[in-house]
Amino acid sequence: MIEEIGLKVKTASKEAAKLSTAEKNTFLQKLADSLVENTDRIISENAKDLAKAKGHGISEIMVDRLRLTAQRISDMATGLRQVAELPDPIGQVLQGFTNLDGLKIVQKRVPLGTVGMIFESRPNVTIDAFSLCFKTGNSVLLRGGSDAIYSNMVLVEIIKENLLSAKITDGVVELLSDTSHAEAEKMMQADKFLDVLIPRGSARLINRVKEKATVPVIETGVGNCTIFVDESADLDMATRIVINAKTQRPSVCNAAESLVVHAKIADEFLPKLQNEINKVHEVEFRADERSLKALSAGIPATDEDFGMEFLDYILSVKTVDNLDEAIEHINTYSSRHSESIVTHDYFNAQKFQDEIDAAAFYVNASTRFTDGFVFGLGAEIGISTQKLHARGPMGLEALTSTKYLIDGCGQIR
Amino acid sequence: MIEEIGLKVKTASKEAAKLSTAEKNTFLQKLADSLVENTDRIISENAKDLAKAKGHGISEIMVDRLRLTAQRISDMATGLRQVAELPDPIGQVLQGFTNLDGLKIVQKRVPLGTVGMIFESRPNVTIDAFSLCFKTGNSVLLRGGSDAIYSNMVLVEIIKENLLSAKITDGVVELLSDTSHAEAEKMMQADKFLDVLIPRGSARLINRVKEKATVPVIETGVGNCTIFVDESADLDMATRIVINAKTQRPSVCNAAESLVVHAKIADEFLPKLQNEINKVHEVEFRADERSLKALSAGIPATDEDFGMEFLDYILSVKTVDNLDEAIEHINTYSSRHSESIVTHDYFNAQKFQDEIDAAAFYVNASTRFTDGFVFGLGAEIGISTQKLHARGPMGLEALTSTKYLIDGCGQIR
Numbered sequence: 029m030i031e032e033i034g035l036k037v038k039t040a041s042k043e044a045a046k047l048s049t050a051e052k053n054t055f056l057q058k059l060a061d062s063l064v065e066n067t068d069r070i071i072s073e074n075a076k077d078l079a080k081a082k083g084h085g086i087s088e089i090m091v092d093r094l095r096l097t098a099q100r101i102s103d104m105a106t107g108l109r110q111v112a113e114l115p116d117p118i119g120q121v122l123q124g125f126t127n128l129d130g131l132k133i134v135q136k137r138v139p140l141g142t143v144g145m146i147f148e149s150r151p152n153v154t155i156d157a158f159s160l161c162f163k164t165g166n167s168v169l170l171r172g173g174s175d176a177i178y179s180n181m182v183l184v185e186i187i188k189e190n191l192l193s194a195k196i197t198d199g200v201v202e203l204l205s206d207t208s209h210a211e212a213e214k215m216m217q218a219d220k221f222l223d224v225l226i227p228r229g230s231a232r233l234i235n236r237v238k239e240k241a242t243v244p245v246i247e248t249g250v251g252n253c254t255i256f257v258d259e260s261a262d263l264d265m266a267t268r269i270v271i272n273a274k275t276q277r278p279s280v281c282n283a284a285e286s287l288v289v290h291a292k293i294a295d296e297f298l299p300k301l302q303n304e305i306n307k308v309h310e311v312e313f314r315a316d317e318r319s320l321k322a323l324s325a326g327i328p329a330t331d332e333d334f335g336m337e338f339l340d341y342i343l344s345v346k347t348v349d350n351l352d353e354a355i356e357h358i359n360t361y362s363s364r365h366s367e368s369i370v371t372h373d374y375f376n377a378q379k380f381q382d383e384i385d386a387a388a389f390y391v392n393a394s395t396r397f398t399d400g401f402v403f404g405l406g407a408e409i410g411i412s413t414q415k416l417h418a419r420g421p422m423g424l425e426a427l428t429s430t431k432y433l434i435d436g437c438g439q440i441r
Numbered sequence: 442m443i444e445e446i447g448l449k450v451k452t453a454s455k456e457a458a459k460l461s462t463a464e465k466n467t468f469l470q471k472l473a474d475s476l477v478e479n480t481d482r483i484i485s486e487n488a489k490d491l492a493k494a495k496g497h498g499i500s501e502i503m504v505d506r507l508r509l510t511a512q513r514i515s516d517m518a519t520g521l522r523q524v525a526e527l528p529d530p531i532g533q534v535l536q537g538f539t540n541l542d543g544l545k546i547v548q549k550r551v552p553l554g555t556v557g558m559i560f561e562s563r564p565n566v567t568i569d570a571f572s573l574c575f576k577t578g579n580s581v582l583l584r585g586g587s588d589a590i591y592s593n594m595v596l597v598e599i600i601k602e603n604l605l606s607a608k609i610t611d612g613v614v615e616l617l618s619d620t621s622h623a624e625a626e627k628m629m630q631a632d633k634f635l636d637v638l639i640p641r642g643s644a645r646l647i648n649r650v651k652e653k654a655t656v657p658v659i660e661t662g663v664g665n666c667t668i669f670v671d672e673s674a675d676l677d678m679a680t681r682i683v684i685n686a687k688t689q690r691p692s693v694c695n696a697a698e699s700l701v702v703h704a705k706i707a708d709e710f711l712p713k714l715q716n717e718i719n720k721v722h723e724v725e726f727r728a729d730e731r732s733l734k735a736l737s738a739g740i741p742a743t744d745e746d747f748g749m750e751f752l753d754y755i756l757s758v759k760t761v762d763n764l765d766e767a768i769e770h771i772n773t774y775s776s777r778h779s780e781s782i783v784t785h786d787y788f789n790a791q792k793f794q795d796e797i798d799a800a801a802f803y804v805n806a807s808t809r810f811t812d813g814f815v816f817g818l819g820a821e822i823g824i825s826t827q828k829l830h831a832r833g834p835m836g837l838e839a840l841t842s843t844k845y846l847i848d849g850c851g852q853i854r
Contacts, residue, residue, distance in 0.1 A: 046795070127815060131806055140828050141798070223828055238655070244829045245657075265851040272853035381846050382459070385554070393544055393849025402540060403845065415553050415636055415842035416657045417830040429828035432816065433794050436806025438678040440685035 030214040033169065033202050034221030040199030041142045041167040047196065049116040052163055056112035059190050060105035063155070066186050067101050073182035074151070081175055089279070093149045094176055104155045111159040114406045117424050118165045132435040137428045139165035141223035144215055146171045146237060148229035151179035157226075158187055158201050160409045164427040167200040169222065171215055173229075174207035181205065216241040228410050231337055231363075246417060246426070248410035251281030251365035252337045253395040256354045256380070258371035259290040263297050265392065266370040267304050270343075272394040273368070275309045279339050281411060282366050282398040286334060286344045288354045289319065294347045298322040315345035322347075334361040351376055355383050362386060365413050366395040387413060387420035443627040446582065446615050447634030453612030454555045454580040460609065462529040465576055469525035472603050473518035476568070479599050480514050486595035487564070494588055502692070506562045507589055517568045524572040527819045530837050531578045545848040550841045552578035554636035557628055559584045559650060561642035564592035570639075571600055571614050573822045577840040580613040582635065584628055586642075587620035594618065629654040641823050644750055644776075659830060659839070661823035664694030664778035665750045666808040669767045669793070671784035672703040676710050678805065679783040680717050683756075685807040686781070688722045692752050694824060695779050695811040699747060699757045701767045702732065707760045711735040728758035735760075747774040764789055768796050775799060778826050779808040800826060800833035 063070070074096040081091050117137050124134035143166045145157045154170060161168035172180040180203055188198040204211055216225060219242050227237040231250045238245060255273060257266045273284035289297055302323055305311050313319075313326035314333045320326050326345070333344045334357070348354045358367055368390035369380045377391045388398040398421060400408025405423025412418045418426035476483070487509040494504050530550050537547035556579045558570045567583055574581035585593040593616055601611040617624055629638060632655050640650040644663045651658060668686060670679045686697035702710055715736055718724050726732075726739035727746045733739050739758070746757045747770070761767045771780055781803035782793045790804045801811040811834060813821025818836025825831045831839035 042796070125817060127817070129810070129815075131810060131815075133816060135833075242651070244827065246829075262851070268851065268853055276854055377848075383455070386844070388845040388847060390847045390849060393847060393852040394854055396854040397542070397544060397847065397852070398845075402542075402544075403546060404538060404540070414657065416659075419843050420548075420845050430832050431799070432801040432811075432833050434801060434803045434806060434810065435790075436803060438675070438681065439806040439810070440681055441689060441807055441809040 029206055030204070030211065030218055033204065034218045036199040037142050037167045037169045037202050038221040040197045041139070043197045044162065044167045044200045045118075045139045045141075045165045047165060049118075051194075051196070052116065052165075053112040055190065055194050055196065056108050056159055056163065058194065059159075059187060060108040060112075062186055062190050063101055063105045063108070066182075067098050070096055070101055070179070070182055070186070071098070073178045076178040077151075077176050086175070090149065094151070094179070096151060096179060100152065104152050107152075107156060108159050111163050111407055114163065114424060116163065117428050122430060129439045130437070131439055134433045135430050136433055137425075138431045140427055140429050141166060142221055143168045143427060144171070144218070144222040144225040144243060145169070146212060146215070146225065146227045146229070146233065148173045148233060149176060151176045151183060153228060154180050154183045154203070157409065160407055160424060160427060162200060164424050166427055169202050169204070169215065171204040171207070171212055177205070177207055213240050216243060219243050226410055246410070246412050246422070247414045248412055248422075249281040249365075250337055250363045250413055251283070251395075251398075251411070252286060252335060252361065252363040253282060253284045253366045253368075254286040254288055254358050254362055255284050255368045255370065255395065256288040256358065257290060257293065257297055258351070258369060258373060258376055259292040260372035260376070261290075261293065261297075261370040262372065263293065263300060266297065267301050269368065269370055269392070269394050270301055271305050271308055273396055274311060274343055275305065275341065276394075276396055278341055280396075281337070282395050283339070284343070284368075284395050285336065285338050286346070286361065288346050288348055288357055290354070291318065291347050291349050294319060295322045298345070299324060309341055312342045313345055314342060316347060318347040319345040337363065351379060355380065358384055363413055365411065366390065366398040368393060368395050387411065442619060443617075443624065443631055446617065447631045449612040450555050450580045450582045450615050451634040453610045454552070456610045457575065457580045457613045458531075458552045458554075458578045460578060462531075464607075464609070465529065465578075466525040468603065468607050468609065469521050469572055469576065471607065472572075472600060473521040473525075475599055475603050476514055476518045476521070479595075480511050483509055483514055483592070483595055483599070484511070486591045489591040490564075490589050499588070503562065507564070507592070509564060509592060513565065517565050520565075520569060521572050524576050524820055527576065527837060529576065530841050535843060542852045543850070544852055547846045548843050549846055550838075551844045553840055553842050554579060555634055556581045556840060557584070557631070557635040557638040557656060558582070559625060559628070559638065559640045559642070559646065561586045561646060562589060564589045564596060566641060567593050567596045567616070570822065573820055573837060573840060575613060577837050579840055582615050582617070582628065584617040584620070584625055590618070590620055626653050629656060632656050639823055659823070659825050659835070660827045661825055661835075662694040662778075663750055663776045663826055664696070664808075664811075664824070665699060665748060665774065665776040666695060666697045666779045666781075667699040667701055667771050667775055668697050668781045668783065668808065669701040669771065670703060670706065670710055671764070671782060671786060671789055672705040673785035673789070674703075674706065674710075674783040675785065676706065676713060679710065680714050682781065682783055682805070682807050683714055684718050684721055686809055687724060687756055688718065688754065689807075689809055691754055693809075694750070695808050696752070697756070697781075697808050698749065698751050699759070699774065701759045701761055701770055703767070704731065704760050704762050707732060708735045711758070712737060722754055725755045726758050727755060729760060731760040732758040750776065764792060768793065771797055776826055778824065779803065779811040781806060781808050800824065
């Protein structure tokens with residue numbers, strides 16, 4: 029199965045690379061209209077996934093992530109139109125010059141080829157991932173979770189119908205209908221067909237991909253983000269930032285999971301924070317011994333807690349004696365996604381920015397801002413937590429490679 | 442062993458990242474002087490490797506690759522001085538802006554961290570790799586071949602002596618003294634310590650690394666480069682280009698290994714080429730049936746021959762009826778390193794550049810130009826044949842990542 033479908037996607041990637049910007053944009057606009065026109069059809073297929081989920085006794089939060097409504101379908105269409113309006117990175121010349129031998133050397137942006145995406149739950153990723161890969165001249169092989177299979181299938185069907193009527197090979201998008209782990213593993217090892225694999229989902233999924241994949245992987249989205257409240261911090265500001273980073277949307281990767289507090293202000297800050305945050309939403313504090321003394325409620329933190337992405341109203345807390353200890357703690361436990369320091373001290377802010385190893389580093393702001401749209405990319409295929417190829421929010425450029433083109437007139441060496 | 446040495450390199454990477462440009466450049470200049478001062482010591486250690494190699498009955502070409510002379514040591518020193526003079530990419534701001542919320546967002550170039558290099562034979566790679574990693578604020582773990590172990594050890598010793606007298610941690614460079622395959626495999630799986638692994642050597646080495654590594658790999662240097670001689674080619678120019686690409690230095694990755702000829706000119710071109718190239722050096726032609734008819738000597742090519750990097754005076758030859766067949770052949774067998782078309786036809790040149798999937802694509806020039814120095818990088822750590830992170834000749838930038846730094850004044854979302 030993966031052999032057949034892989035070959036199809038690989039073959040289609042050559043056609044995808046040749047599509048003009050106008051063809052790509054026109055198609056994405058048409059697809060946006062078509063999604064809205066097919067609202068009822070999508071909702072009725074989505075209902076099958078919802079019924080299955082309820083039958084399995086899945087939590088209401090997870091069911092909600094799965095649900096497609098007229099509004100959400102209209103939002104997907106809006107997303108498609110936005111991608112259509114972004115500048116096309118393909119063909120962009122990054123640099124060029126004429127060398128000593130008279131060779132005209134140009135470095136040009138080209139598609140990666142075929143992209144594999146493995147994702148969980150939310151069916152809108154199907155449309156998102158397709159649109160970004162298509163805009164960058166790549167073909168894409170999608171593997172969504174079994175819980176969203178009916179929704180994913182109908183969305184890919186609609187894309188394919190539109191591709192066929194636009195006379196574009198429908199192999200530019202394929203969905204693995206077999207959602208078994210065995211089939212996913214074959215996909216992770218399909219070097220022959222895939223140029224890159226982007227997993228999007230839980231830490232468990234991403235670790236499984238890292239372990240099994242022979243296709244080059246871009247790790248995304250595991251965010252064990254930490255906020256350090258320094259001794260010179262404005263404690264009101266620190267309270268606002270921690271409350272926002274922890275509670276505004278706890279299920280996302282740029283939410284804060286961990287708090288590190290300077291010992292000199294721990295006794296004042298921790299009770300104040302706990303009091304204020306619980307007015308917004310009750311939060312469980314998992315804290316080290318020193319922090320527990322300052323808190324009115326909390327449970328002892330394990331080493332595991334400090335390394336954990338809770339994605340829930342839980343916060344790990346650690347009290348430190350100085351900046352170096354804070355840096356050491358964060359570099360030990362963080363997932364290198366986003367970290368923040370709240371401070372008034374110029375040198376501490378500088379030292380933190382220099383010594384913390386993370387994709388995004390904030391001074392006096394919430395970690396919640398790490399996002400392709402906030403960072404001006406106009407789109408987001410995921411947030412890379414690795415250092416090769418792309419780091420932090422990935423937009424269209426992360427789905428491209430480059431090629432040197434050299435024009436000569438008989439030069440030899 | 443790898444645990445201990447890996448931890449040392451990893452720890453040292455934090456110090457390496459903090460070195461100022463002046464400290465790095467001064468050190469590289471001092472090291473250059475020191476290498477020259479230690480010429481006799483290096484040559485006497487190198488003699489042990491040479492004696493071992495001769496004892497094993499290794500070919501004179503291979504022994505020569507291993508040999509260090511006063512001239513070659515002086516060349517290594519010159520290389521170090523050139524790297525010292527290159528601009529430091531670390532700290533460079535790639536982009537920055539103030540967003541709607543007033544956050545000041547800046548994307549900055551940072552070191553990768555720790556680089557692993559696995560290489561064969563030539564001991565000068567030890568100095569090359571160290572200097573490029575050091576200049577980019579990385580630490581490096583080197584694993585050279587057993588045949589060059591005495592040479593590599595003395596070179597690393599000299600680097601370490603200089604590091605200590607410059608009061609820089611000597612963990613920024615380590616050499617695996619155990620050159621067993623088992624130890625190399627452990628290195629390929631040392632994710633905990635290494636941020637990237639760069640193999641440099643034969644196709645066999647690179648394939649082994651790809652297969653075994655869990656550390657992210659940048660594939661380098663396997664060059665099955667092809668030249669296509671189109672029906673409209675200037676046959677004198679085509680002859681010069683093929684002779685240069687095949688014979689000027691057959692042991693390097695940008696030498697041509699394969700020739701594809703348009704059927705309309707095969708009968709005229711092939712005998713002409715064979716006659717001229719044999720005046721420079723005798724070349725074995727491994728050709729398909731149609732090409733064999735035009736050649737005065739040659740042996741039938743197998744499928745394997747078309748995919749082979751000979752690194753020798755051997756050329757595979759294929760005759761095709763049209764451009765599409767040539768493109769198909771090259772995309773099937775090439776290693777995506779460098780390809781060239783010799784043509785007078787504007788549209789064919791364009792089509793080739795667009796549809797051939799390779800790091801470097803030439804029109805009317807020899808493939809021998811693919812090189813970090815020719816391409817203006819000022820240095821070269823290898824030539825990437827993959828599409829992620831870096832493609833084609835890799836200079837200092839390929840050894841870096843980026844980091845977003847965001848300055849706020851209390852922003853929440």
